Amino acid sequence: MLCRNRLFFGPESPSSVGAFIGMIIVVVAAKKGFLVPKQPWDFPVERKWPKIWKSNSDTGDTDQAKMSFLKAWYPYLLIAIIHVVTRIPPFGLKDFLADQQLTLNNVAGIDGLDYILKWAYLPGTIPFILVALFTQWHHKMPLKEIKKS
Numbered sequence: 785m786l787c788r789n790r791l792f793f794g795p796e797s798p799s800s801v802g803a804f805i806g807m808i809i810v811v812v813a814a815k816k817g818f819l820v821p822k823q824p825w826d827f828p829v830e831r832k833w834p835k836i837w838k839s840n841s842d843t844g845d846t847d848q849a850k851m852s853f854l855k856a857w858y859p860y861l862l863i864a865i866i867h868v869v870t871r872i873p874p875f876g877l878k879d880f881l882a883d884q885q886l887t888l889n890n891v892a893g894i895d896g897l898d899y900i901l902k903w904a905y906l907p908g909t910i911p912f913i914l915v916a917l918f919t920q921w922h923h924k925m926p927l928k929e930i931k932k933s
Contacts, residue, residue: 859918885903
């Protein structure tokens with residue numbers, strides 16, 4: 785029974801499911817007003833800011849971006865989907881990504897002190913690089929803006 789369930793649920797499952805459940809609880813609690821301040825706080829208008837708050841470089845137009853809710857949130861959805869797909873064994877990516885590794889033998893000249901980095905399986909490498917490249921293309925962001933950011 786345990787082996788059959790491990791096909792779908794690995795050690796990453798509690799983190800993913802827990803984060804999703806926690807997000808639902810926080811959203812519902814906030815909508816009900818739990819731990820939400822009665823008096824909203826905001827910064828004063830920009831012309832009243834102390835000089836120390838302001839940048840010395842020109843940041844250009846800082847108006848609100850005009851994009852749809854889905855366009856703004858799809859990079860996060862893509863990250864979540866990629867993480868799920870690369871962690872569930874039946875999709876066949878988990879073992880392949882985990883096998884891609886960089887090995888350093890005898891670190892600092894010490895026999896037997898080896899370091900193995902499973903670079904393709906790290907959650908912060910391939911998924912974020914792919915989504916960043918796709919988002920840059922989809923949002924039609926000029927390379928100059930990407931370098932600046």
